[in-house]
Structures are given as structure tokens and as C-alpha cells.
Amino acid sequence: MLSRYFPVLEWGRTYDRSVLTSDLMAAIIVTIMLIPQSLAYALLAGLPPVVGLYASILPLVLYAIFGTSRTLAVGPVAVVSLMTASAAGAVAGQGSAAYLEAAITLAFLSGIMLAVLGLLRAGFLANLLSHPVISGFITASGILIATSQIKHILGIDAGGDNWPEMLGSLAIAVFEANPWTMAIGTPAMLFLFWVRKGGKPALQRLGLPGRAADMLAKAGPVAAVALTIAVVIAFDLGDKGVRVVGAIPQGLPPFAMPSTDLALIEKLWVPALLISIIGYVESVSVAQTLAAKRRQRISPDQELIGLGASNIAAALSGGYPVTGGFARSAVNFDAGAQTPAAGAFTAGGIALASLFLTPLLFSLPIATLAATIIVAVLSLVDLKTPGRLWRYSKADFAAHLVTIMATLIAGVELGVIAGISAGLLLYLWRASRPHAAIVGRVPETEHFRNIDRHKVFTVPHVVSIRIDESLTYLNARWLEEYVLEQVAARPEVRHVILMCSAVNAIDASGLESLEAINHRLGDGGIGLHLSEVKGPVMDRLNRTHFAEELNGKVFLSQDRAFAELLNDTGEPPPPADQYLARGLI
């Protein structure tokens, strides 16, 4: 029981030296990767670079205690950084103390929300984001993020919360581009693009073994950082307009308090909720993918608690919203991390870096960080999905497109909301028009099939309707209309059989519709019968007076129903209770 909420108690019991070695190795590699990434994503979030480091220490320790994934690496990620910038930018100017406070408060609110949802076991809410909506959002976010960083490569000032604004702002300022900045940023970007795919083979050609070449290639950003720092110092580019990171306060994260200003919380709770949902969905997808590779399991509800604790920790240590990132988790996994302890060791590495390494980063050009971001996020842009969706399902394609367009045009928050709404509306629309068919008997069998698709036997005075959906409030109105329409179109009909083989549930609205249909058919002297009602559905119906009031019978099989009503062309059906008394129902 206790280990459900503290997974560390489970894996901690079998922790030994060999696991420790694996975890330490993985932690060293992830730390090297995480330092430039943390700085870059803080920049993307509009925050001082050191905040990115702060967000990569305590949250990792908390996830190691509460998280259920063995290999997930938590910290600042691109999409959540963009969302943070959007939300904090709406309440304060970048660089102000209020902006930082808003970012910290977002982490705190998001942490509380995640933890509460986890305690309520409400992970199912993440289902609201369908795959097409998530992929549309990630693609559009990638485009937005890459566009937002172009200014740093050019060394100009530009802004904008959505794509048209960003492009317009870039177009105005592009002629003021700083050549020295471009001379740093462009090669850095090209190198990073190349090293992603070309780094490993090149290192292998130099004689390195495959695995080492792979790991070293992943340290490409570190090489870019070191190299561009050297160039800036050597040519004194800081004085020639190349913006650099500058002085980073040395030391461990400070203790910070989220704001308790209710007016601020009222403005931030919706963005915090969206950050929570997006962060959770991204993190759980990564965690599930990696867990499956080693036949491990994660607990989606406990993941909410793990991420909640991480975000609360981020807020209390001066950081900003964090979640499980794809790239770093994959590196952690590949580097051989065995338990969440690897995350705690990484936290130690980052803490050492923020204690001792930060002076070395003084001359790091912002353009290099921007190049890291651009290269990282362009891999998020997925151009194959729209075509695939178009071929498979127009509705899913529509949800995907709406999400992309809304995110690009109206920004990340409205993008998520539009995506969720479009998905729900399309779902409700389909749910309100379920599939149903008039069926007839396949000759010489007991099977009943759609009269439009098969050669089947029917009689004019009996209509058999197969409903291929549970009867819920979303289709209750449709059910009434559909059944009464079928009857209105067949004046000779004396018996209606609802074949319920695909009806998995009937809610109170569905029941009321059945009662209304029964009542209206009864007024016209038409019998309503049910066939093949599933056990649990019938159990529930028997708690009501429906079966007694039914203007017809409940049959175990469609074949029996049809056979019995086949010859009843004359009298209206006798009341159901006679059959009840004879035990026929």
C-alpha cells in the first residue's frame, strides 16, 4: 500500500552495486546533455538561464521518490517552456520579477493540480487529448518555437505570441541582423543538424566503437557550446554585439515561494491546467514507450503524483514547470539507467554544475542556445501525419488541422483548447449518429444480417433493427427518431424487434427513450420486442418496471423472436406479464 505511493520503497529494496554503477554512468551522460538544454529551455521560457538549472535539480529527486518509470528523465522541456512563456508573458514583462514569480507560480499550481488529480485517480482526463490533437499541437509548437528562436540566430529583437506576429516581427527587424551573431549561430545550427544523423557514422569512421560513437555524438551540443564560447573569447565578440549568457549566479537553488495573490492565481490557473495536461500526456507517453521496451509497467495515476511532486519542488526551488522529456529519457535509457536513482544522481551532477561550472558559461552565446533549441524542436514537426490521417479518417484529420491552425494563429493555450473541443465535438457528433441496420434472416441459418448488404428473408409485418451502439444520452434522441422513422416508413409493421447484441449499456436517458418508443408504438398497436439483450444490461433493466410495461417480449435470441412473430400477422401482442408468468422471458 505504502509502496503504491512511494515506488522508491519497492525498487530501493533490491538496489545493489551493479545497479548503482549503471545508474551513475547514465547520470553522467544525461548531466552533460542536460546542462546546455536546461539553459536553452529557460531562454525559451523567457527566464534567466540559471532557472533552467534550478528546474533540473530538486524536481529530479522528487520524481525519483514518487515516479513509477525507471528511466524517465524529468526537467524543462521545449513545449512546456513555450507554454510558460505564453502564460507568464500575459501577466508581466519578460525580465521582470513579476515574470519570474508567475513562472514559479505556474509550476506550483500545476504541481498541486497534478498531485490532486493523481490522488483522485483521474488520469483518464488525459484521454481528452487524442493522438491527432497531440501530434498537431506538438507540430505547431515546434514551428512556433523554432520561429521564436530565429531572432537569436540573427541577433535582432523580435517578438510575437503567434506565428503571423512572429513572422511579421522578424520581417521588420531582419535587416538589422548582427553579422557576428550570425557567424556564430548559423554554423552552430548547421553543425548540430549534421551531428544528429552524421555524427555517429563519422566518429565510427574515426575508429570509435558504435556505442561510444553514439554517446559522443549525443554530446554534440556540448561541443557546440564549448567551441562557440572559445570563439567568443578569442575574437572578443561580446563587444561586437554578440549577446552572451553573462554572469550566472553561482550556488544551489534558493528557496522560493509561489505567489499567494488570488488575482494572479485566477489569471494563471487555466494555463497551469493546460501545462499540466500537456506535460502529463507527453511524459506518460515517453514513460510507457520506454517501460514497454523492458517489459516494465508504469502506473498512470501514480505518474500524476510523481510529476505533481516534481513541479511543487520546482516551484519551491526557484524553477519553472517541468515534465518528462523524450530526448533526455531516451538517452538515459540508452545509457543504461536501471532505476529512478539515475535521476537523483543527475540532479547531483546539475547541482555541482550550478555550484562550480557557471563562470565558464559567461561567454556562451545566446545564438548557440537558440541553435540547440531549433535543431531539437524541428524534429518535433511531423509532416507525415496529416496525409496519413486524411486517408484514414477525415474526422481525425479535421481535429489535427484545427489544432495546428489554432495553435499557430491563436497561440498554445487556445490551440490546446481548440484541439480538445474539436475532438469532443466530432466524437459527440459521431456518438449522436450511431450505426444501426435493418436486419433479416440469412436463409437456412439462424443468422441475421443487414438487408442492404445481404440477401435475407424478411416479412412486412415485422421489422428487426440492430443497434450497433450502447444506448446513452448522446444517442437517446436519435434512437427515438430512428425507430419511429423506420416504423412510419412501413405502414404494415405490427412488430418491432430491437436486436441488442451490440448494446453494451443502457443509461437512464436510453431507458427513457426505450420507454417513449414503447409507449408510442403501443398507441399505434405495435409491439416492441427486444432480443439478445446482454446479461448485465438485462439485470439492470429488471430493476425497473420496463419489462412489465413492455408492449411485447424480451427474447434470448433474435432467431426465436423472429420465428415467434413471423406468424402473428393479426392480433396485437398480448401483454408481457402473461409471458413473465409462464417463465418465457
Add this chain to the structure above:
Amino acid sequence: MLSRYFPVLEWGRTYDRSVLTSDLMAAIIVTIMLIPQSLAYALLAGLPPVVGLYASILPLVLYAIFGTSRTLAVGPVAVVSLMTASAAGAVAGQGSAAYLEAAITLAFLSGIMLAVLGLLRAGFLANLLSHPVISGFITASGILIATSQIKHILGIDAGGDNWPEMLGSLAIAVFEANPWTMAIGTPAMLFLFWVRKGGKPALQRLGLPGRAADMLAKAGPVAAVALTIAVVIAFDLGDKGVRVVGAIPQGLPPFAMPSTDLALIEKLWVPALLISIIGYVESVSVAQTLAAKRRQRISPDQELIGLGASNIAAALSGGYPVTGGFARSAVNFDAGAQTPAAGAFTAGGIALASLFLTPLLFSLPIATLAATIIVAVLSLVDLKTPGRLWRYSKADFAAHLVTIMATLIAGVELGVIAGISAGLLLYLWRASRPHAAIVGRVPETEHFRNIDRHKVFTVPHVVSIRIDESLTYLNARWLEEYVLEQVAARPEVRHVILMCSAVNAIDASGLESLEAINHRLGDGGIGLHLSEVKGPVMDRLNRTHFAEELNGKVFLSQDRAFAELLNDTGEPPPPADQYLARGLI
């Protein structure tokens, strides 16, 4: 085509004298009933009484042109009047010009919304309101409305937007009750309660035939109005603190313009949308019930246009939001109305009344109108539904209770929103945990049943999973978890068969989950097979590479799948394309 949007063109063609006579008769009866009702509901909406008359003229004519119900009587109704009071009261004080303008603007916005939804054929949105939510909302509204009118019976000042506020406000002022007002209001209320049930038998005992007694009993409110006017005049009660209607402007409705103030529209659009949805749902339910009695049909999408036109007409003629009312429609139906022309004639009757009758109403006590309202709305309070829902479905009961509590405590708008949200959340919660079963073969048959419910045959290396739900984004995550859990719990498993007989659709997220399952099972050397995939679902799957990448086969029947895999205890299954080539899939 044209008659789809103008149903009048259809029924108008066969209009003759006998229909005219029926319609005229019904119109006279409904007019008599509608005059006190219109005044009363305007009072409930916090508007001058004459606005109720205005809302009962032009809207009825427009509905006669655009509506599809033969017998629906449109006009002010109790619940919508309460919602109007709540929305207008939030932006202006009762009695002010701004309050009236807000009410008119609500009618206009609601009319536009309804008409647009109708043109988009988006009537399915009304499905968002389940039966338990509607009945909860109506019950709570009835309680709120009755409570809000007690002050008029007592002759005191009280207020409040929700039940606790109303009760508190009444408790404070109750000692200032005006005895003369109570002497009018209390007997009027008791008389109206009695006449509902006891009026018809009493009149029959006096020798009237059944039908006439019924109609006359329905005119009870008119008798109460006439009698209390006489008492007020006879005893000069107007001077003794009994509030009366006072001077009502004589004449036809003025031409009015809804506000074009964007700030006002921004405040009113949400309440206008809620008024539209509630009004539409109430109206369509009444129209469908009455249409079914005469085996007629209504068109739910065209009803949106009909009600939209009525509300735009209400706005332009100084009225407030209208919809089809239950009581008056039933009277119209019983009185023999044959076509919507009866509504147009009723409009003529109300117009005559507002031209010539209004001076007679000067001394009508407000207490009488309040008594009419209280008696009318208490019949909306349904105390049987909670128990019925509790027995049938706890989830529906929860949605019902949440709606009632939210409406009573937080008012009508939040009540509707809470009801819709609770319904959706419960639906999503259930949809994210669909029913599924591990199945085995019933001995000596081709049937496969749940292993927990039946004695069936299984083998350890094959697990057959029947999914009783379409695979959509709401359960995609569950599907992955469920299947992989079943496999994780059975280390000997070499083949997984997903029995898809109840899978009516697979959306893009469902497909991605299947692909992920296929991939993960493949990593473990386990075959994934599908059986009994429905035709349209398979057609769609064939548009993708799923079948080719499937790490197993697609079988027409579960029996064939099980029979073939039964003996395959050794080797991993051959790739699917071999079977494709042999035409086995």
C-alpha cells in the same frame, strides 16, 4: 427543398375551412390561458408585464411559418424567464432601461444562435443535456421560481439569485408581510391548486359535459384574475399596500433594436447560449411528444430555425426570450389545433388583448400573478426521479443530484453548466474504461464466452480478448494498458487474439494503440491477431499498412482463429504477408 425551410408551404396547401374552424377554436382557448401567463412570466423575468404580451405576438407568427410542429405553442415560459432574470440582473438593475435592453438582446442573441445552429444542422448539441440533467435542472428551477414568488404573496421585498440567498432574504422580511396582500394571494393560490385537479370533477358535478368542464377548469387562472381584480377594486386594496399591475401601455408591440454594445454582448453570450439550449431542449421534447400522439413527425434541425426566428422576432418587437411551453402546447393540442396557423391566430388574440384589454388589468394584484406562477412551477418539481435514478444507475443519479444542487446553490447558469459537465465527465470516465472480457470456447460449439461467467475451454499459449466497445481516443490508452497487462499476467502466452465483434469503429488514436500493441508484442515474440472485424472497420484498416505490419493474422471468425493457433505452441507466427499472398486474410 423550399418547404424544408418553410414548412408553412406544405401544410398551407391543404388548408381548408374545417381546419380553420379547429384552429380558431384552439386559438381562442389558448389566448385566454396565455394572457395571465404572459403577464406572470414577464413579472418572473423582472420585466414590465406588457413585455410578456409583446413576446406572445410576433414570435408566434414566425413560428407558424418556420416551425415543424403542428401544435407547439410558443411564448414566454417559466424556466427561460428565470434564466432571463438571472442574466439581465447580472448586468443591470431590475426596472432600468438597461435591464430591458439586456432582455431584448438576450432574445436576439439566442435567436441568432438557434438559427445558425439550425442552418448548420447542429441539433445534436442538445444531446449534451441528458434526461437526468434536464429533469434535475427543471426540478431545481421550479423550486427557485416558486421561492422567488413567495415575496409577492406576502407583499414584501426580498431578493436573491440562489436558494440560500432567497430563503435568507425571505426570513428577514417575513415579519413585514402585508395582511391585505396575503388575504388576496393565499386564497388565490389555494384556489389555483385546487382547480388543477378538482376543477373538472366539480364542474362535471354541476352538469357540464367532460370536455367543456376540462376546458373551463383550465381557465381557472382567468377566474382568479377576474375575481381578485374585482376584490381589489371593491375594497380599494390598492391604497392598502396591495401591489397591482398598474397602467399597461395600450397598443401593438413597438419596434425594438437589440444592443450592439460589444461589451454587453460579451457578458450576455454565455447566458444566451444556455437559454437557447434549455429552451430548445424543452421545446423539442414537448413537440415530439405531441407529434407522436398523432403519428406526425417534427424536424429537430428545422425546429432550431423556427425557434431562432421566433426569438429574433421577440427581440425586434420588444419581447424577451421565448420557447415552446409544455402546458400551453398541451392545451392547444387538446383544444383541437390542427396546424401552426392556430399559433398565428393566438397571436392575433393577444394583439387584440394588448390593444383593448390592458386597462382592465390595472387593478390586477401582483400576488395573483405570483400565485399563478407558483402553482404552475410546482408541478415541474419531480420528486420521484431521484429514487428511480438511484436504483437504475448511480452515475445518472450523480449527474441529476449535481445539477439540482448546483442550480439551487449557484443559480441557473452554473447549474446548467455543472449538469452538462457532470454528464460529460461521467460519460468520459465510463468510456475510458470499456467492458472487455477474456473469452474461451464453449465446449462443442463455435461460441466464445467470458471465462469468468462460463465453463469454457482455453489453452495457456493463446489469450482471446473480446473488446465490447469501439476503439476511440477515449479508450485508446486503456486498450494498450489492458492488453499488455493481460499478457504480462500470462507468461506462457504466444498469441493474442482480439475479438472485435463489438468494435463498431476504430479512430486514428485507436489505430495507433493497436500499432503500439502490435509493436510491443512483436518485441516479445508474441503474435497479435484480430478476429470478427466488421466490414466497414476492415475496409478502413486496409487503407493503412496495419494489416501488413501486423505481427499475426486477421481471421474472419474467432473460432477459426482459435482453431488455427491452438496447435501453434512453438514457433513465432509467420509474417502476415505470406497469408495475404495465399488469400487467407
